[in-house]
Amino acid sequence: MPETTVPALPAASPTPEPGTLSPWALFWWRFTRHRLAVGSLYLLVVLYVLAAGAEFFAPYSSGWRDLSYAQCPPQLPRFSWREGWHVPVMRLTVDPLTFKKTYYEDEREVIRLGFFVRGQPYRLWGLIAGERHFFGVKRGADAAANGGPPFYFLGADKYGRDIFSRLIHGSRISLSVGLVAIAVTFVLGITIGGVSGYFGGPVDTAIQRVIEIVNAFPQIPLWLAFGAVLPADWPPVSTYFAITLVLSLLGWTGLARVVRGKILTLREEDYAMAARLLGASHARILFRHLLPGFTSHIIVVLTMSVPAMILGETSLSFLGLGLRPPVVSWGVMLQDCLSIQTVASYPWLLMPVVLIVVTVLAFNFLGDGLRDAADPQG
Amino acid sequence: MDSPEEPPGGAETPLLQVRGLTKEFPIYAPGWPRRQVGVQRAVDDVSFDLSTGETLGLVGESGCGKSTTVRCLLRAFAPTAGEVRFALPDQRVVDLARLPERELKPLRRHIQMVFQDPFSSLNPRMTVGEIVGEPLVIHRLARGRELEDRVAQVLERVGLKPEHRLRYPHAFSGGQRQRIGIARAIILRPSLLVCDEATSALDVAMQAQVLDLLKELQRDFGLTYLFVAHNLDVVRGFCDRVAVMRRGRIVEEAPTAEIFAAPRHPYTRILLSAVPSPDPDVPLNFRVGEDLARLDATGG
Numbered sequence: 001m002p003e004t005t006v007p008a009l010p011a012a013s014p015t016p017e018p019g020t021l022s023p024w025a026l027f028w029w030r031f032t033r034h035r036l037a038v039g040s041l042y043l044l045v046v047l048y049v050l051a052a053g054a055e056f057f058a059p060y061s062s063g064w065r066d067l068s069y070a071q072c073p074p075q076l077p078r079f080s081w082r083e084g085w086h087v088p089v090m091r092l093t094v095d096p097l098t099f100k101k102t103y104y105e106d107e108r109e110v111i112r113l114g115f116f117v118r119g120q121p122y123r124l125w126g127l128i129a130g131e132r133h134f135f136g137v138k139r140g141a142d143a144a145a146n147g148g149p150p151f152y153f154l155g156a157d158k159y160g161r162d163i164f165s166r167l168i169h170g171s172r173i174s175l176s177v178g179l180v181a182i183a184v185t186f187v188l189g190i191t192i193g194g195v196s197g198y199f200g201g202p203v204d205t206a207i208q209r210v211i212e213i214v215n216a217f218p219q220i221p222l223w224l225a226f227g228a229v230l231p232a233d234w235p236p237v238s239t240y241f242a243i244t245l246v247l248s249l250l251g252w253t254g255l256a257r258v259v260r261g262k263i264l265t266l267r268e269e270d271y272a273m274a275a276r277l278l279g280a281s282h283a284r285i286l287f288r289h290l291l292p293g294f295t296s297h298i299i300v301v302l303t304m305s306v307p308a309m310i311l312g313e314t315s316l317s318f319l320g321l322g323l324r325p326p327v328v329s330w331g332v333m334l335q336d337c338l339s340i341q342t343v344a345s346y347p348w349l350l351m352p353v354v355l356i357v358v359t360v361l362a363f364n365f366l367g368d369g370l371r372d373a374a375d376p377q378g
Numbered sequence: 379m380d381s382p383e384e385p386p387g388g389a390e391t392p393l394l395q396v397r398g399l400t401k402e403f404p405i406y407a408p409g410w411p412r413r414q415v416g417v418q419r420a421v422d423d424v425s426f427d428l429s430t431g432e433t434l435g436l437v438g439e440s441g442c443g444k445s446t447t448v449r450c451l452l453r454a455f456a457p458t459a460g461e462v463r464f465a466l467p468d469q470r471v472v473d474l475a476r477l478p479e480r481e482l483k484p485l486r487r488h489i490q491m492v493f494q495d496p497f498s499s500l501n502p503r504m505t506v507g508e509i510v511g512e513p514l515v516i517h518r519l520a521r522g523r524e525l526e527d528r529v530a531q532v533l534e535r536v537g538l539k540p541e542h543r544l545r546y547p548h549a550f551s552g553g554q555r556q557r558i559g560i561a562r563a564i565i566l567r568p569s570l571l572v573c574d575e576a577t578s579a580l581d582v583a584m585q586a587q588v589l590d591l592l593k594e595l596q597r598d599f600g601l602t603y604l605f606v607a608h609n610l611d612v613v614r615g616f617c618d619r620v621a622v623m624r625r626g627r628i629v630e631e632a633p634t635a636e637i638f639a640a641p642r643h644p645y646t647r648i649l650l651s652a653v654p655s656p657d658p659d660v661p662l663n664f665r666v667g668e669d670l671a672r673l674d675a676t677g678g
Binding site: 269270271273274275276277278279280281284289292293 | 452454483484486487490491493494495498499500501502503504512513516517559562
């Protein structure tokens with residue numbers, strides 16, 4: 001035969017040892033098959049990086065305002081070889097009959113945009129001083145940092161604040177509230193669910209009844225009650241932690257159920273019995289032998305419940321019971337959208353909704369992918 | 379098979395004395411609130427002695443209470459009644475059946491167990507080194523370098539390689555896993571090793587290897603075995619004495635040769651008749667069920 005169709009075997013040299021992949025490596029390998037989940041993971045990483053470096057990535061600070069540009073519509077950057085990235089200056093006209101304010105683009109004058117431009121000085125995390133922003137208005141040497149016509153990428157609100165900048169600043173609270181609440185949920189869910197499943201019997205029955213009662217409470221009225229209890233004069237940080245606590249005190253039941261169910265099945269395994277007969281303590285059997293058997297499931301449940309926390313914070317703040325201005329969060333920003341008239345005239349005020357939907361979807365896809373990777377059979 | 383060692387004389391206290399061991403499980407009526415309507419007596423007045431260095435086989439059909447008996451000895455269940463007198467290495471004798479869990483824990487290192495299923499008895503999330511070294515960690519007997527060395531030693535002792543300790547159990551065959559289970563059981567140098575059907579999940583060749591290993595370990599460490607099995611061929615070659623269990627009771631107990639040569643109890647005879655003979659001309663007894671039914675009718 002002139003040509004062989006069988007590809008030559010690779011050289012025998014660095015054959016990986018068979019069966020040396022750890023369960024985690026297998027888990028990760030299966031996860032990377034799930035394209036949508038991997039994409040969501042990247043998207044979430046980008047969102048969290050934006051939130052972490054908000055001062056740098058946002059063109060303006062969260063409190064910056066220019067009242068003469070109230071409710072200015074979004075300005076999409078354009079590109080030309082002569083001007084580089086730029087937008088035309090917006091001019092305000094008032095209809096002499098209806099007093100309706102409208103903005104039009106004045107093509108004669110442009111605002112030049114650029115990356116890594118100098119803008120308002122800030123302190124990143126209150127520590128690192130800087131004045132470079134990821135992108136923003138390119139000022140001439142003569143113009144002051146705050147002078148000149150502003151650039152509203154996603155429009156302005158009723159005080160002339162930059163919605164895009166506020167979205168980035170607000171994501172810090174809106175995205176982190178989920179994580180902090182998840183941490184509390186994790187501790188509560190693992191402990192209570194673990195005790196319930198491990199000891200069983202009357203303890204289990206009692207805990208399950210408590211979970212059912214907690215689940216039976218209507219959530220919104222309960223949030224309202226908790227929110228109303230929070231003193232209005234608390235500093236924003238305390239309010240923030242109080243809200244995460246409220247959210248997680250109601251959110252641990254799902255995780256507790258999963259943990260209990262898994263422990264009920266795993267504690268019948270011989271290796272749990274073996275550990276007991278070796279003289280291992282309850283804590284050791286629970287945390288060293290039983291929990292690692294379903295860490296991936298815990299991660300999945302936690303991932304799936306982050307969106308609920310984010311939505312909870314948004315709802316509370318939207319209803320005016322959570323965080324209050326001047327703190328910026330996506331829910332606080334949505335307080336501007338309480339009237340249908342505002343929303344109809346200035347739809348860009350709804351931008352936080354888009355971001356919330358994207359974030360929640362990304363978390364759900366990520367959770368889906370993690371679940372498929374954790375549990376290839378079911 | 380080589381002749382088993384003579385068990386030490388009667389003057390010495392046996393390692394394990396079981397007296398009147400009984401375990402009852404409650405039976406509940408369906409519905410709520412639950413009402414107990416009776417008890418299932420899984421182990422019924424079981425008594426036997428086990429001397430140091432001896433191997434006692436516990437045989438019987440499925441569900442006869444063999445596993446419940448050993449689990450009561452190991453206090454996986456609390457026995458309903460009876461005594462389990464166990465001689466500690468320092469000559470003290472304790473009653474394992476009555477000891478509170480907290481006092482029992484430090485004594486658990488003297489009695490270890492090898493499980494039937496080599497797949498579920500090893501935690502799939504731990505490396506072999508962690509599994510085998512765990513008893514030392516739990517009883518705080520070794521740490522760091524010393525722990526590593528002892529794990530490597532014991533792995534070699536059971537016929538594995540020291541570098542295997544970095545792998546996970548799923549990388550091993552059933553026979554190798556059973557060796558890992560044995561390594562975990564002997565790393566504490568227990569005086570009593572309970573093998574609950576330790577070879578029944580293995581193929582014949584593996585069975586022979588694991589039994590040889592257990593014999594070697596018995597010789598080297600002076601171990602005492604309580605060997606639960608349903609395979610009489612395995613018992614014949616491995617045990618010094620055999621106790622036959624039926625319906626939670628020990629119906630006959632005698633030296634191995636005696637049991638196989640002259641079984642006294644009718645149940646033992648039926649059990650022996652069910653063992654297929656290596657001689658192809660001896661027909662299999664397909665009427666074990668009928669024999670057992672007849673035994674039941676006569677109230678045996």
